[in-house]
Amino acid sequence: MKEEIEENNQLHRTEIENFEKKLNLINSVLHDVIEGYNKKKLCPTCDTEIIAFLPFGVNPRPNAQCPNCGSLERHRATYIFLKENTSIFKENINLLHIAPEKIFYNIFRNQENINYLTADSNDKPPRVMEKMDIQSIQYPDNTFDFIYCSHVLEHVPDDRKAINELYRVLKPMGKPLFRSLCFVF
Numbered sequence: 001m002k003e004e005i006e007e008n009n010q011l012h013r014t015e016i017e018n019f020e021k022k023l024n025l026i027n028s029v030l031h032d033v034i035e036g037y038n039k040k041k042l043c044p045t046c047d048t049e050i051i052a053f054l055p056f057g058v059n060p061r062p063n064a065q066c067p068n069c070g071s072l073e074r075h076r077a078t079y080i081f082l083k084e085n086t087s088i089f090k091e092n093i094n095l096l097h098i099a100p101e102k103i104f105y106n107i108f109r110n111q112e113n114i115n116y117l118t119a120d121s122n123d124k125p126p127r128v129m130e131k132m133d134i135q136s137i138q139y140p141d142n143t144f145d146f147i148y149c150s151h152v153l154e155h156v157p158d159d160r161k162a163i164n165e166l167y168r169v170l171k172p173m174g175k176p177l178f179r180s181l182c183f184v185f
Contacts, residue, residue: 019065022067024054045071045079047101071103078150078179079107086146086175089113096169098134099152100127117144134162142171150179 040049048070056064056072065072073077084089088095092113097104100118105127108116119132132138134149134157148165153159163178170176 042075046142075103096144096147098149112127137169139169143169145174147176
């Protein structure tokens with residue numbers, strides 16, 4: 001009986017979440033209409049044309065999240081940068097992805113040219129393939145062609161040690177992309 005109630009509650013939570021997404025989409029569309037923006041938008045990460053992006057955040061930003069793939073502005077900007085400024089989608093590479101975001105996990109793992117390894121200090125399957133402390137990486141020097149590490153270094157006790165380790169396992173002509181929050185005091 002208790003399990004049945006919990007299942008029913010979960011079903012209702014899912015229905016409420018779906019309803020909230022629809023309301024948010026309507027809110028974004030109305031915002032665009034009121035502001036005079038009526039052009040369709042293209043999400044580069046999933047290549048989907050949409051009416052509007054959804055609001056997202058604690059203080060919701062309008063037109064922030066793709067209703068199809070869930071990407072945010074930072075994901076779309078990073079994807080465009082990778083596509084236009086790197087050979088990550090063209091050449092055969094060994095890619096290390098620290099703390100993999102779902103959107104990039106789905107993109108990278110489906111690329112035939114990418115030998116893809118995800119790692120995190122927490123063992124969170126299915127996206128995390130290996131538990132790893134980036135302050136002490138258990139791979140030999142010059143292993144990876146590309147390392148993507150987004151919003152991780154600000155959470156590491158010794159970020160300098162972590163950066164040195166990431167560069168140690170990066171091949172001499174390899175490319176890192178480290179993204180981190182910038183604190184202003």
